[in-house]
Amino acid sequence: MIQNIVCRVCGGRSTGFHFDVITCESCKSFFRRNALTNATRFVCYLGANCRIDLENRNKCKKCRLDKCFAVGMKTNLLYSDEQKQLRKSIIESNRKLKANEMTETNDESVSSTPSLSLQTVNDIIMDEMCNHESETSSDVSTDNSFSDLSINKNAYDLDLSVIPVTKPITDYSNQFNELEGNKLTELLDALKIMIFPTATSAENIALNSFVNTINVIIMAHENEIKKIIQMSKCLTTFNNLCDHDQLILIKHGAIEISILRMICNFNFEDKYWSIKTNDHNYIIKLDFFGSAPIVSMGLTHYNNHKRFLENMGLDWDSDTLIIDLLTAIVLFNPNRPQLMHKNMIK
């Protein structure tokens, strides 16, 4: 019908429904700009009865706006300031994410373990959160001394107990039997996926807004978790687990590993992480986590993690092997709750 083509306000060419009425672009913009702020301010100097058509729609704002309402345009479909603001920051977040997804693109995807394909990593994080909330059952907090000591403290403990063992075997060749050796080789190959890009000539970006900083951090962890999933799938030992156990291990381990491995990007001298993407190095200072907005989010692990970093700084002469082994140990933590088959690795 002609009604579907013509603006119900001015008779111009319509471009679909706008605020619940078929209108043209200009009447849409006009309504968005004036419906809330100027509804009462316009005055008609011609008897409040002006005909509104393509030619004279701009002659009398009062009558144009009146006609907008008369044909049924609705102000409740306008975004509030808060909604605009929120939408803006969501778009901002997505921008950051996409900018960094360019690296991926590999892997034929599809196939196996649909439970681990995990659509967006966002959802993993959310899952993890929800899981954490339901602390009624015997789970993370109680099982694993998580509630007070935190992931980071936990990693710290692991670190101390493990280093004496791993240090002597830097020439990992024949101290294990053949099966173990193969698995170790496989592990180290798989972990190559996770190698951080080395220092590039990319420009350093000092993050200058709180929101941006948070987004970069989230983005970095999300990307890291994707890589962890990818890496895990390369391990036969991991693939041999049932789907359920794989999911459990990933869900509980991914974020911890991600945090752990961030140490590779930590500059111990000047105390900052350098998050490398294709074309930028984002600088995130350790102090960021001591700033007021973060304080407002509560939580008790800043100091523990700081201490962990300091200790690691001493022991860890950039030997990625240690980190790689810690990664595996965290991943295959047999104490994860709800694990069906508790099989030990290595």
Add this chain to the structure above:
Amino acid sequence: MIQNIVCRVCGGRSTGFHFDVITCESCKSFFRRNALTNATRFVCYLGANCRIDLENRNKCKKCRLDKCFAVGMKTNLLYSDEQKQLRKSIIESNRKLKANEMTETNDESVSSTPSLSLQTVNDIIMDEMCNHESETSSDVSTDNSFSDLSINKNAYDLDLSVIPVTKPITDYSNQFNELEGNKLTELLDALKIMIFPTATSAENIALNSFVNTINVIIMAHENEIKKIIQMSKCLTTFNNLCDHDQLILIKHGAIEISILRMICNFNFEDKYWSIKTNDHNYIIKLDFFGSAPIVSMGLTHYNNHKRFLENMGLDWDSDTLIIDLLTAIVLFNPNRPQLMHKNMIK
């Protein structure tokens, strides 16, 4: 066509439509100046039939104005005095807005407290962060037992010490001398700016993604901080401070106050904040801050703040006066670092 390039009045070079007719700049100005005021005053001494062209358009005003009307120029497109006035004030207020929100370039021109114009609140937050980083000088952490006990714990301490004093004066009228009474009235008036919208019929939104939740929190604090700045500027006590001290107080106090006042939106039964905007209630559970992604950001204040909330839940029978007074106390904290004139308030 030539008609689109040539002034319909004098044949000069046109610059588009003016008062509904394609004319040159000079005929436009001529019409604006004379159409209303001099329409009847001009007289032609040459038969009222002068040819109007580029050369002789100034020879006879009467005939020029007549031609203007003849080609269709319309006086109703001239602004009335009222419209001019309106336009002026709109431009004026836009100027003020821009001066207040413009990026950097602070100071110069404008006038009063340019340092508090504070472009975007985002930057304030970042400033706050940066300031917090430079912990080398005697500042927040050491000055105020912030580093371990946190802002929130601090507020908690304040709370305990203050309530006994403030409780008895709920009828704040004549326990102070007049000056103090005036200041208190002024304070409470200013704080009205900060009243949270009361429960509306707006729909409740349960946030379903981590990023969205963070964004809502940031948005809420940003808006709150804007209001705090606005509120502070209404206080003569605050305005009497030098610009530098005003800035310091705001920088250190704004976020703390924002966090503090969030308690007004806290549901103590079900343990969630309800962030109200014009048309939505965003629900943020206390547990959110105990979730893994937040854990990954470190920091040691979740439990303290939780405890603070629990204690306040007991004492605070929704008496906003207490919160209001705490707001002032936090704002005028004399222990802020780098404060030039340490003057006590109240």
Add this chain to the structure above:
DNA sequence: GCGAGTTCATCGAGTTCA
């Protein structure tokens, strides 16, 4: 794809000043 918002070149009012 739809329908929110966003962007930006352009228009046409008034304003300034030599």
Add this chain to the structure above:
DNA sequence: TGAACTCGATGAACTCGC
């Protein structure tokens, strides 16, 4: 007087989450 401005309003052509 008129050339050269300022600036809000407009609307075609976008972006982007859902």
